[in-house]
Amino acid sequence: MEKFILPDIPNLHNIDVYEQHGGYQALRKALQMKPDEVIDEVKKSGLRGRGGACFPTGLKWSFMPKGNDKAKYLCVNGDESEPGTFKDRQIFEFNPHVMIEGIIIGCYAMGIPTAYIYIRGEYRKWIKMVDQALADAYAKGYIGENILGSGFSTNVYTHSGAGAYICGEESALMNSIEGERGYPRVKPPFPAQKGVFGMPTTINNVETMSNVPLIINKGAEWYSKIGVAKHPGPILVGISGHVNKPGVYEVPTGVTLLTLINEYAGGVPNGKKIKAVIPGGSSTMILRGENLEGICMDADSLKAAGSSVGTAGLMVMDEDTDLVRVLSRISHFYHHESCGQCTPCREGTGWLEKMLHRFEHYEARTEDIDMLENVANHIEGNTICALGDAAAWPVQSFVRRFRDEFEKRVKQENTVAA
Amino acid sequence: MPNVKVTLDGIQYEVDNKKTIIEAARENGVSIPHFCYHEKLSVSGNCRMCLVEVEKMPKLAIACMTQVADGMVVHTRNERVINAREAVMEFILINHPLDCPICDEAGECKLQDYSYKYSTGFSRFVEDKVHKPKRVEIGPRVMLDTERCIMCSRCIRFCDEIAGVHQLEFTQRGDRTELTTFPGEKLDNPYSMNVVDICPVGALTNKDFRFKSRVWEMSFTESVCTGCARGCNIEIGVRNNEILRLNPRKNDDVNSVWMCDHGRMDTWKNVNADTRIKSPKIRKDGVLVEVGWDEAIAKVASELKSFNRSEIAVLGSAMASNEDNYIFAKFAKEVLGTRNIDFARHHVGADDNVLIRADKTPNASGAEEVGVAPHDGGMSFEQIISAIKAGKIKALYSLEDDLATIPGVAEALDQLEFFAVHATNHCKTTEHADVILAASTYAEKNGTWTNFQHRVQRIRPAVTTLEQDRALDNFKMSRWDKFAAHNDKWGKGPRRDSRPSWKIVASVAGALGAKFKYNNADDVFNEICQKVESFKGLSYLKVGMKGAVLKKQTVVA
C-alpha cells in the first residue's frame, strides 16, 4: 500500500525535499477555502484521533467558538509516554513537515493564532529536529505573519515535557504548558470552552494532525475510503515484543493483528506460539494469543474483541512470557505515573502494584486474585482522568483472561520458603 | 434566580440552577459526605467521596462539581453510591496511620466520623503502608504529619485564595505525594492557622494546642475575638476552667469562617496567666495589697469625693464592652458630673484586605456610641494627659486599658494624686495605680462589642469567676463539667475574684449615693437600647449569634 504519513522518501524532513514531493500544497489549497469548509472536509473524511480515544477530529474542531475576539489555542500532543507507543517519534524524525502543515491548516480552520507542540521531554533529539523544521517553515513563510499572503497569521512553538506520563493527558498537558503542576483538570469545562490559559483550546495527537494535509490534498471522499469506513485512514502501528522485525508500520486501518505480526513484523522468533497480545499500548486490554483470528486494527473490531485501538502500540508476547511479571511491571508504571490527585488512582495503583509483587514472588493468597480485580473495579470510572482506567484495564483483563497464570503464583501452604 | 426541579433520593426540590448538587442537597438537608469540598474555597474534585448517581449519566458524578439541571434525578445513597463511597473510604484508609489514640484531631476528624458512618469497618489491606515525614514544623504555628494527609488540597487552596499567598504545594506524585512549602520558606502568613481548622484530618495541627486536651473534654462557648475592630466570631475552647484554644465561628457578614493568627494566639493567654489580678488591690505604704471588694469600692468613692469635679477625668476603654462603657459614661455624667471623658485609641499599621484592622481594639466604635466621648467642652484623651502633666487634673479613673504603653502617658500617671484603674492583669499601668479593681476578662462576662462595621456582637462567659457557677449561670459545659464527681479535681481550675467593669462602676456609684440597679448585663443592655438612639429596638435576643448592625451609623475617627 502507498504510504502517506511516513513514505519511503529519503531526507523528507528537509523542507525542500518535502516541497518537491507536493509539500505545503494542501496548505495553499486550504487557505483558498473558507475555514468552515476545512472543518467540514475533516468531518467528512471520518478521521478519528490517533491519541488513544479515537474521537472524531472534525467534530472536535467544530466545538471551538467562532471568531477571534478571544485568544484560542491548539495543543499538539507529542508526549508519547504510553508503554509500547513510539510512532509520533517517527513523524518528528522522518516527516515533521506533514505535521506542521496539518497544524497550520488546523489553526486556519479554527481561527487559532497560537499552537504548541508538546513533546515528551526525553525526546531531546526530536525536539531539536522539530525546532529545525519549524524554523525552516517560518523562513519559507508557512508560519508567522500573513501566511502565503492570505492575511492569516499563526505561530507554532515546541514545549518540552519533563518526564511525566500524566502530562500527555490533555488537561494536565494544558496545566504543564501554563507552568503549573501536571494535574488533570476536572471536566467539564471542556478544553473547547476553557482550555490552556483559560481560553478555548483544541488538543490533537501528532499523528492526527499529520493526516490533515492528506485529507485536504486528496479530498475527504477519497480519504474516507482508506481502511474501514467507521475508522478510516492510514494508521501507524508500533509493533514491539517477541517479533522478528519490531518497528512502526503504516497500514490502512482494518489490517488483522495476525497480518501485522506475521507479515509486517516478520513473525515470532523461533516459531514460538503467541501467548498474548496487547493491541494498543499498555493500557489496552490484553488478548489471548489463540483468539486473535479475525481481529483487526480498527476501533470496532478491537472493541468487539474486548479491547481497544489505543495508540496502536501492539505488544506481542510469546508462549514463554511470564504474564504476572508483565502485569506487575505495567502496574508499577501506572503507580509511578499516577499524579496522586484523586483518591482511587493515587491509593489504588500502589495497592495493585504491591499485590502483584506478592504474586510475582509466590506470596499471594487465593483471595488476592479476586481482590486484584475488585480493587481495579473500584478505580475504574471513579477518577478525574483516564489514567485510573488505564491502570485498571490491564489488571482486569489479565486476571479475567489469564486467571490460571495467577493461580499458579499463590503461596502453597506446604511449601517451605527457599 | 431561575429555579429548576431536582429529585434527590426520591424527593423533588426546587433549587437555583446555578447550584451544584452538593449545595442543592445541603440547602435541603441532604448531606453528601466530602473531604476536599469546602464552601469557601474553589472546587477541586479530588477526594471522590461525594460521588452520586445521576440518572442518564453513565458514570457516577461528583456532587461538588456537577451543576443541577431541570429534571435531574440524583441518588445519594443507593447501593451503587454506597459501594463507591466504601471503596473511596477504603482507599483513603489503606495508607493512613490510623493513630487516632494519639491524634489531636480525634473527636473532630472528618475521616474518623466518616469511618463510622460510611466505611465497612474492616480492612483488606495487608501490604506495608507508605511512610512519609512526620512532625514537620511546616510553619511557626502549624505542625504537619504528612502520613495523615489525605491530599485534599484544602490548605493549599486556602493559602492561594483566602490568605493570598502561595505558600503550600504538593511535591512528588501518586501515593508518594507530600504537602510542603517552597525550599527555605515556611507556612507563616498571618492567617496560617486556619489550615488547621479546614484540614479534615489531623495532618495539620495547632502547635500551641497539640496534646493539651481531647476535644470532647472541652466546652466551646460562642464569643467574639478582641484582637482588632473586625470582631471575628469565635468559639472559646475551655477545659478545667482554662482556655486552651480559640477557633473561628462562621459569620458571613464579618469573618466568613476565618480568623487571623494574632487573634487566635495572642488575645486570650492573659486570661489564664499568673499575672491576673485575682482580687481588688489598694496601695498601702507604697505597696499594692489585696483587699476585699467593699474596702476597694469605699476607697475609690471617698477619694473621688475629695476632688473638685474639674480636677477629675475618666477614661473609658475600647477594650471594655458597650455595657461597661455605657455605665461608666453614665457614672461620669450623673455621679461625678465631669465632662472630661474619652478613651485611648490603639491603631497599629494599616487594614489589610482580608480581615485585620489597624484598630487593635474590639470596641472603639461602641465606646463612642454609648457616650464615652468628651462633651460640652470636656477634654479629649490627649488634652486630659496634658492637663495631668500641667497639674490641672489630679484624679483619674479608668476602665481596663494598658494606658502606660502609650508614649508619654506613664509620666503623666506618676503626677496624679489619685489613680484608680480596672485591670484584668498586672501591666505597666497598674504599677502606677492607687487602687486596682479586678476586672473580668471578655471570656468571663456577658456583653457586647461594636465592630468597625457598627455591628453589635455578643460575648459570652466561658471561664467562671468566683461569683459564677457553670451550671447555675448557664455556661457551656464539657463532659468533665457535667460528669465529674465531687472529689474529682476536674472542673476545679483556678477562679478569680473579678467582676465585670459595669458592675464595679455601679458599686462605686452606689457608694457615692447614686442608685445604679442592674442585676445582670441584660439589664444594662436593655437600658442602652432605650437611651441610645442607634441601639433602639435591639436586645440580646436580636443580637443573637451573628450580631446586629446599629441603626444610625456614626463614623469612627
Ligand SMILES: Cc1cc2nc3c(=O)[nH]c(=O)nc-3n(C[C@H](O)[C@H](O)[C@H](O)COP(=O)(O)O)c2cc1C
Ligand atoms: C494518562 C493519559 C496519557 C495520555 N497520553 C497521551 C499522549 O502521550 N499523546 C496523545 O496524543 N494523547 C495522550 N492521551 C490522550 C489525550 O488526553 C487526548 O485524548 C488526545 O491527545 C487527543 O488527541 P486526538 O483526538 O487527536 O486523539 C493521554 C491520555 C491519558 C488519560
Ligand code: SF4
Ligand atoms: S486518575 Fe490518577 S492520574 Fe488522573 S487525576 Fe486522578 S490521580 Fe491523577
Ligand code: SF4
Ligand atoms: S494537610 Fe490536611 S488540608 Fe492539606 S491536603 Fe492534607 S488533608 Fe488536606
